[in-house]
Amino acid sequence: QVELQESGPGLVKASQTLSLTCTVSGASVSRGSFFWTWIRQPAGKGLEWIGRIYTSGSTNYNPSLSSRVTISVDTSKNQFSLRLTSVTAEDTAVYHCAREVAVARYNWLDPWGQGTLVTVSS
Amino acid sequence: DIQMTQSPSSLSASVGDRVTFTCRASQSISRYLNWYRQKPGKAPKVLIYAASSLQSGAPSRFRGSGSGTDFTLTISSLQPEDFATYYCQQSYSLPLTFGGGTKVEI
Numbered sequence: 001q002v003e004l005q006e007s008g009p010g011l012v013k014a015s016q017t018l019s020l021t022c023t024v025s026g027a028s029v030s031r032g033s034f035f036w037t038w039i040r041q042p043a044g045k046g047l048e049w050i051g052r053i054y055t056s057g058s059t060n061y062n063p064s065l066s067s068r069v070t071i072s073v074d075t076s077k078n079q080f081s082l083r084l085t086s087v088t089a090e091d092t093a094v095y096h097c098a099r100e101v102a103v104a105r106y107n108w109l110d111p112w113g114q115g116t117l118v119t120v121s122s
Numbered sequence: 123d124i125q126m127t128q129s130p131s132s133l134s135a136s137v138g139d140r141v142t143f144t145c146r147a148s149q150s151i152s153r154y155l156n157w158y159r160q161k162p163g164k165a166p167k168v169l170i171y172a173a174s175s176l177q178s179g180a181p182s183r184f185r186g187s188g189s190g191t192d193f194t195l196t197i198s199s200l201q202p203e204d205f206a207t208y209y210c211q212q213s214y215s216l217p218l219t220f221g222g223g224t225k226v227e228i
Contacts, residue, residue, distance in 0.1 A: 046209070047166070049217050049220070099156055114165050
């Protein structure tokens with residue numbers, strides 16, 4: 001059974017850098033046809049895709065965030081990470097990590113991590 | 123970006139009801155459409171992928187249909203655990219985008 005768990009500071013000051021890690025169990029971040037993905041959800045709002053990293057290490061980012069986002073992988077720890085620079089109050093959200101499954105040109109997100117709340121303070 | 127619009131934004135129903143809600147894409151996405159259920163305080167879980175394929179382990183009361191720009195999710199007989207928010211998501215092109223959600227309330 002594949003499980004993902006987010007970790008990182010719950011409070012970040014405005015203009016600083018948000019850093020989160022997703023620890024994967026039951027699967028390898030370096031094998032298979034999977035993307036390792038970050039999604040966020042501001043309180044009471046919908047879901048926003050942040051970006052993903054493939055098992056090969058290639059990345060894709062949401063253009064709305066691409067100038068501030070870096071997603072990386074640590075195969076030795078079976079983790080992948082999110083780094084978001086120059087945060088503002090608009091970056092306050094629950095951040096989820098997820099695995100994107102790719103089968104016969106169709107992709108879907110399964111499973112997801114529980115999510116971690118990050119609040120940006122002034 | 124492809125915009126995903128869900129309707130209604132919320133609905134009230136009872137256990138045992140048949141409910142249907144819709145998702146519309148701003149351009150054709152073929153069948154690259156997934157549905158997720160998110161219970162309060164929990165992570166979303168995929169129910170349907172590729173517009174109509176039931177995810178392994180998802181209850182058979184969920185049925186997805188549609189292609190192109192218009193899609194529906196039907197719950198044949200609402201169960202207590204189905205009172206949640208449902209999101210559609212397109213995987214046709216990047217960036218992946220989600221609908222605003224439909225909240226099913228008692």
